[in-house]
Amino acid sequence: MTNIAVLNYGPRLDYPAMFPELTDNLQVFSQNELKNTEELGRYEYVPDSDAVPYAELMIRRLHRERPFTHIITDNEYDLERAARIREDLGLIGQSAVSARSFRDKAVMKEVAGRAVPTARWARLATIVDLTDFLADAGYPVVVKPVSQGGSRDIAVLRSDEDLLAFSRRRWREDLMVEEFVEGPMYHVDAVLGDGYRFVASSRYLRSCLGVFSGRNNGSVQLRPESGTARRLEEFLDRTLSAFETPAVSAYHLEVFHTPDDGLVLCEIASRVGGDRIPWITRATYGVDLHTAVLRQSCGLPVPPPPTEPPAEVHGSVSILPQGRPVRVPGAPPFPWVRHYEVNEDLEPGAVTLHSASHLCFVVVSGADTAQVEERLLEAEAWVMANLDE
Template sequence: MTTLVVNGGPSDDYAEMLPELASDMVVFTGNPLPGPERYAHYEQVTGIAAGSYAELAALRMAARAVGQAPFEHVLTDNEYDLERVGRLRDRLAVPGQSEASARAFRDKALMKDLAAQGVPVPAYTRLRSFRDLEGFVAERGYPVVVKPVSEGGSRGVTVLRSQSDLAAFGARRWRHDLMAEEFVRGEVYHVDAVIAPDFRFVSAGRYYTGCLEALSGANNGSVLLHPHEPMSARLADFFDTLMKVMPAPEVGAYHLEVFHTLDDRLLLCEVASRVGGARIPQLIRRTYGIDPKETWFRLATGLPLRAEPLEVPRAVHGELCITPRPGRVVSVPGPPPFDWVREHVPNLAPGDVSAGPLHSAAGVCWTIVAGGDSSELMDRLHTCEGWLEEHVVHGAPEPAP
């Protein structure tokens, strides 16, 4: 039997994660993958998430497989392909997440409609016209967050703080995929989980700064909580309650973001049915000894796991990403000189021109550190941030053409 993969990531090695299936694997990818000769069929498709070529090609393959099931498994790790892959599963009667389930985790307004039956959510509304936005502002006051319902990485998010902001937003070309939500003050935590029959992995973490702050120029990152920290249990309970009202597949990976308000309440920010982005998978590997994506895919395809997560990690890990400023990069340093630094990777090099933070995971460089708990990690990341800010040098913004 054949496994179909619709890939969006730049370097996922499916043959390494799933060697038992690689020789019969059909892969459509938007980015080049290592060792394409290992697959039965491999195509690189420009703009794969924006078009329907992979879906059409897979259906044509299925039509030619007369008298047998063409695909036993259909996989994707890409946020923007979840619904398409769910639709393929539905049409081809392949087990896994359906299109309707994927939409519930992609459409943030629908997501909150469903989630509100189980957990607290901020005030929100789907926007069908600018008049809806005016009404929401009149009812809730400023600030108000406006965002597309199906984007990721904080792309397209706008915070309206005044009447002049509202007027400026009204001057833009209107999008028909927007929602408005009250601005929640406090910290943002995340839960990253892989759930299957007889398997449960749940990791809790805290963002170094909020995703919206990163878009405004603040450095960003994340720290994992030790499982014995009280907030870990609160977040795990919140996740379990949420999953009771969401149409979750039998095997799934999840990235949940939760507001922790100034008066100690937990509110849903959003939840995705995929592995967390940026360096969260690296933090999980270093802390718990498993690759969350490999774990998810091996469970989804019925393969035995090659590693089990540590119940009590020896250390937890955090990551700091230095947000790029508009302009030419002058200097990017090597690793900060501290013995608890575990990894340091430059994303930009001297001479590169940056447009600034186009999404919440953009960075000049990122650094992973180890510590005993989230409090120690935050202190160490603050120390790293001070050192790196002294050594990362940006030039003046490039003049407009």
Template structure:
């Protein structure tokens, strides 16, 4: 019965992707490879291998290959960024259906992605791969500041730098540029996101939202949120059709979730930031589920497994009747002294990851939030207000102790 095995890579919290529950009664057997930080949440499962340094640990690939060679799986599942390429390469090796390497690289590597889309007429910012520092210096001579330097396969705004002048450029050069990096022109304008689902090569769900703050400015405000666009927002239908065009010009898998980010400029242009063949991070999937009833992760998983969908899927162009929103709270610089108990009025779901007594340095990536809240509102304006009010509630009910500076030694 080796064909009934399912190999799953997971750097997710169990509550976000309870694969065993989604497979109940199907006869499939899970083989899980998880991050060591999530091992306790998956301890009830019979076949789990846990690894530290989940993004970079080569023993993950070694273990996965051993599993594939010993018991070829019926499917290989990946939900998070570092696993997309791992799973695709293994599908190539074991000839397992699903997203293959070529598709995964185009969705994962920002230079390959922008190159492919620009070739097909989708507007992207000017960009260049940085192989050596001279590539960045030459780009800076060609284009005006600000410039954005970021990893080609990064996520969560890790190692993303906005360079506003020659001095900041020199500071980055002095620190050193990491391998696998790109530079692109900064795009001035609000960012929209579209999250959805492709099943059997058809766009079956597409839900546009907009950021409240964004994945760079949250460091100053200490919170980041999203708000689903209301049915009367003229950008909603435009973004759905834009998403359809982008997906049609990429090697999109037969079944995939996706998370698209796009800028809307003052000239009324849409300029792609990036698109990923996975579900969004944070609590965006939870906000969509609360507002629409669609669990994108479960629907995507069932499609890959060839299992029937548990809930009907509305047409991609049909707007949600309610507006979901979510807000993530980020730590300040200091020691977290106390956290609020429970959730604020209006929150339909919440998750607290911070712990009293923990010291934070304030240098956060967008995945380093300490609390998250999901709200559902009757209208886009009310949804945005809920984001701000929830952040204010958290601020008012949380206490921080400033970092203690060490006194100079008299010795």
């Protein structure tokens, strides 16, 4: 009999809606307090669940009473733990080796580099490793933890002054450095399974690192029939050819488009993309990325992905916390605004902590990438002009 352990991160995932035929066979351990949990077989809210071992201990204990058939997660930080539990319990799904190759950015670059171009990089044990890399590669460089996400704890060093400032920060034992790559960044979001293939490509409105200098973040979808989208999809396939991949998985790939028209891997993760990516994907294609990957991971059917180009594409922009109390306006008064949402949980005076931080966000639609970008910038300008202290 089906018995599914769920390590949850997304605060809005509705598991009864995703698994209507198996709701009472879901045992959910959640990082966030979820709604609509009454019909679940088990539900526990576990604060900081991905940083404490309680959920893993309980899953192993519960397995002795009623064996689990599947272990699933939507949380990037739980991928390795979920894989380890599966292997120990003899369950199907992503292996520990595969999970680590997508989670550890240094291992990721080593593996992916067999198939596609990557920036030059090195692990950092001490500050001397960093200065040696700089002596060879020069500025600018990016220093980041190997297993973080959302642009957290990243530093861009452009000069000796930046290096000195970085040297005053608490040293971490999980750092790597890589060359800074010029050019816009694209992201490819996919769900791949047996007989199922969905791939969508977008371009970030601005660099994800720009949030730390006060620039709002977002992305605009490409039309799937465009040459750039097809080129990015081929790059995804080449990248994955170097990895051990599970039978079913979501992927979030980030790619630099260099000034000489090259494509260079930034990162790839075996999970659904964050921020507004699931929202705009659902709006354009009618595909819920989480539902598509999690149901297939449990051997359950999902509707086939669309085969015809969409009537319109979408984009989103997230307005950053301003570092001071502000009053957020209502929705921008434009007919092509498809969704507008204010972050009611944000504390007054909050500052940006990662690339998904937001005061509010706007989703717009358009016929193509250029029109979506034009409308996003107009909506962004309206919101920024109407923020009141």
